Amino acid sequence: MAIFVNENTKVIVQGLTGGQGKFHGLRNRAYGTKVVGGVTPGKGGQDVEGIPVFDSVGDAVKATGADASFIAVPPKAASAAILEAAAAGVKFIVCITEGIPAQDEAKTFNTLVRDYPGVRLLGPNCPGIISPGKCNIGITAGEIAELPSAKGPNVGIVSRSGTLTYQALYELKQQGIGVSTCVGIGGDPVPGTSFVDCLAEFQRDPETHAIIMIGEIGGSAEEEAAEFIKANVTKPMSAYIAGVTAPAGKKMGHAGAIVSGGKGTAQGKMDALRAAGVKVGLNPTEAGSLMAEIVKGLK
Amino acid sequence: MDLFEYQGKQYFAKFGIPVSAGGAADTVDEAVKVAESAKYPVVVKAQVQVGGRGKAGGIKLANNADEVRLHAGNILGMDIKGHVVKRLWVEHASDIDEEYYASFTLDRAAKKHLLMLSAQGGVDIEEVAEKDPTAIVKLHINPVEGLSEATAKKAATDAKIPAKALDGVAKILVSLYKCFTEGDCDLAEINPLILKPTGEVHALDAKVSLDNNAAYRHPEWDEYRATEELDEREQLARESDLQYIGLSGTVGIIANGAGLAMSTLDVVNQVGGSAANFLDIGGGANADQMAAALGVINFDKNVKSIFINIFGGITRGEEVAKGIVEALSRVDLRAPIVIRLDGTNAEEGREILAKAGIPESKLQSKPTMLEAARAAVAIANGK
Numbered sequence: 001m002a003i004f005v006n007e008n009t010k011v012i013v014q015g016l017t018g019g020q021g022k023f024h025g026l027r028n029r030a031y032g033t034k035v036v037g038g039v040t041p042g043k044g045g046q047d048v049e050g051i052p053v054f055d056s057v058g059d060a061v062k063a064t065g066a067d068a069s070f071i072a073v074p075p076k077a078a079s080a081a082i083l084e085a086a087a088a089g090v091k092f093i094v095c096i097t098e099g100i101p102a103q104d105e106a107k108t109f110n111t112l113v114r115d116y117p118g119v120r121l122l123g124p125n126c127p128g129i130i131s132p133g134k135c136n137i138g139i140t141a142g143e144i145a146e147l148p149s150a151k152g153p154n155v156g157i158v159s160r161s162g163t164l165t166y167q168a169l170y171e172l173k174q175q176g177i178g179v180s181t182c183v184g185i186g187g188d189p190v191p192g193t194s195f196v197d198c199l200a201e202f203q204r205d206p207e208t209h210a211i212i213m214i215g216e217i218g219g220s221a222e223e224e225a226a227e228f229i230k231a232n233v234t235k236p237m238s239a240y241i242a243g244v245t246a247p248a249g250k251k252m253g254h255a256g257a258i259v260s261g262g263k264g265t266a267q268g269k270m271d272a273l274r275a276a277g278v279k280v281g282l283n284p285t286e287a288g289s290l291m292a293e294i295v296k297g298l299k
Numbered sequence: 300m301d302l303f304e305y306q307g308k309q310y311f312a313k314f315g316i317p318v319s320a321g322g323a324a325d326t327v328d329e330a331v332k333v334a335e336s337a338k339y340p341v342v343v344k345a346q347v348q349v350g351g352r353g354k355a356g357g358i359k360l361a362n363n364a365d366e367v368r369l370h371a372g373n374i375l376g377m378d379i380k381g382h383v384v385k386r387l388w389v390e391h392a393s394d395i396d397e398e399y400y401a402s403f404t405l406d407r408a409a410k411k412h413l414l415m416l417s418a419q420g421g422v423d424i425e426e427v428a429e430k431d432p433t434a435i436v437k438l439h440i441n442p443v444e445g446l447s448e449a450t451a452k453k454a455a456t457d458a459k460i461p462a463k464a465l466d467g468v469a470k471i472l473v474s475l476y477k478c479f480t481e482g483d484c485d486l487a488e489i490n491p492l493i494l495k496p497t498g499e500v501h502a503l504d505a506k507v508s509l510d511n512n513a514a515y516r517h518p519e520w521d522e523y524r525a526t527e528e529l530d531e532r533e534q535l536a537r538e539s540d541l542q543y544i545g546l547s548g549t550v551g552i553i554a555n556g557a558g559l560a561m562s563t564l565d566v567v568n569q570v571g572g573s574a575a576n577f578l579d580i581g582g583g584a585n586a587d588q589m590a591a592a593l594g595v596i597n598f599d600k601n602v603k604s605i606f607i608n609i610f611g612g613i614t615r616g617e618e619v620a621k622g623i624v625e626a627l628s629r630v631d632l633r634a635p636i637v638i639r640l641d642g643t644n645a646e647e648g649r650e651i652l653a654k655a656g657i658p659e660s661k662l663q664s665k666p667t668m669l670e671a672a673r674a675a676v677a678i679a680n681g682k
Contacts (some may be wrong), residue, residue: 099512106467163555163558170610190407216561243562280635283564283565
């Protein structure tokens with residue numbers, strides 16, 4: 001088991017003929033992911049090292065039966081690419097694109113909610129998802145992920161920051177702890193998938209026995225996660241929040257202060273998570289060590 | 300990017316939001332000229348991006364040219380909480396019957412737009428929010444549906460805006476929402492939104508923050524960019540497209556990804572050091588960007604050691620390594636580098652660094668973030 005993806009997930013890469021799409025699409029395939037096609041308008045009929053390219057997501061889905069998409073296109077084209085994938089029946093969309101205007105993100109997300117309620121978007125501006133040994137969609141270097149052990153215990157990872165996602169994978173590998181699934185939700189203003197979505201899935205997943213959560217300053221996603229954990233998550237957790245010493249960002253006028261109501265600081269987030277029973281480390285290594293202790297207790 | 304008040308008002312005007320007649324002035328003479336055409340009495344306002352201008356003496360009423368000269372002379376060059384006033388906004392003084400508050404932002408938790416509206420606007424809106432939250436009407440707007448004038452009018456009614464101002468406020472809300480969405484704002488705020496004795500409603504102040512990600516479709520933003528207040532290091536970083544925030548410590552930081560960069564600051568702090576900056580070279584950083592990043596760090600005279608913390612995803616280890624080698628051949632760095640390199644193509648990267656034959660006094664490689672932080676801090680602290 002794993003969450004959102006598994007060994008049967010069939011992936012197409014939107015933007016396979018571009019620099020990022022090609023590099024990471026091929027790496028995903030080399031990892032063992034079923035990368036069954038690519039999409040670049042006007043380049044249908046070509047192939048990228050044996051992966052067939054189609055003009056549209058619709059064509060690609062019809063020909064390959066793909067159920068997931070990996071979007072690696074520039075910011076200007078990303079919103080249209082997401083909606084095209086949803087319209088073509090793709091159920092799981094991973095968008096790594098960085099730099100999409102917030103207004104576009106908000107509109108795209110709410111269009112998905114209204115018109116394609118069964119579709120899950122991961123990202124934008126996220127590293128993607130990896131279920132070690134089964135499926136890797138996105139830009140994570142697969143070799144840093146420890147394979148889950150058949151007997152367990154295995155850990156699920158959810159993180160808002162890209163590079164800290166890798167850091168978390170790396171810390172668990174150092175400790176020899178298996179990973180069930182690692183999800184990078186991205187740090188953009190309107191992420192398609194939230195901490196809470198992932199925590200709910202991990203709580204349900206029989207192969208996940210404990211959870212690491214990596215957050216950062218700003219917004220209130222970690223505080224919302226803490227509320228959810230308190231009420232719904234029984235699996236043990238450790239966490240790290242980046243930005244304890246970060247310079248205070250520019251305050252967004254009165255509106256920012258009113259909306260956040262004191263939320264958003266690293267300290268506030270750590271306090272909220274601790275109050276929900278999560279063990280909080282002061283750096284990624286400490287969060288890894290805390291998880292090692294948790295896992296020892298589960299064996 | 301935050302706009303100055305005068306830029307915000309000019310931006311508002313483009314979307315049909317009524318603002319006072321006025322203009323920007325950089326000198327006393329210019330201020331008088333603007334005042335003459337705006338008609339007395341006028342208000343002379345310091346253009347700084349910090350709250351509390353009025354209390355600091357940065358906003359003054361003037362009834363004639365002599366008074367404009369006096370106030371403009373005093374305010375230009377004034378230091379308001381560390382911000383030196385270089386520009387004024389001079390506008391016709393408005394008679395005010397009532398003051399309201401209106402803003403649009405994105406509510407990240409709800410993933411929808413948020414209108415906040417209050418009949419109790421003015422300087423104390425934050426206090427109102429704290430003491431009487433019910434005095435601020437909060438309305439979520441689905442970005443797919445947008446805001447109609449009818450909905451805006453209902454929100455204004457709920458906010459207890461008096462009947463005589465309802466139509467004026469609703470119209471401005473629709474225009475402000477257009478400014479927020481089509482104008483790609485992170486924040487569009489009017490405080491105060493005033494009702495004049497004549498019955499007209501208009502924006503007496505403007506707070507606008509623009510979404511940098513949307514800059515590609517707004518060539519008109521270039522002029523705002525030119526007036527942004529950056530220190531020299533930040534200016535240099537901007538030219539190279541680097542996310543940089545200057546700080547006052549001694550360990551220069553380069554990391555990929557905002558999260559890892561913040562975490563690097565945390566770890567440096569935990570092992571007894573202090574960061575000279577926050578620098579995120581971003582995803583997909585190549586040799587040129589790394590060389591540029593080192594150039595910016597090298598410009599900072601406080602830097603005693605440089606901690607490069609890279610965990611490759613999109614960023615590839617060999618590109619990072621090439622950048623460092625390239626930078627070392629181009630510039631004479633004032634401080635030694637401690638690097639921690641992991642992730643995509645990290646081994647290739649480490650190999651490139653090893654083969655480059657850089658002496659250990661200039662470059663050390665450490666296997667973990669914590670060890671690298673300790674080494675960088677030890678150098679910075681002279682140990």
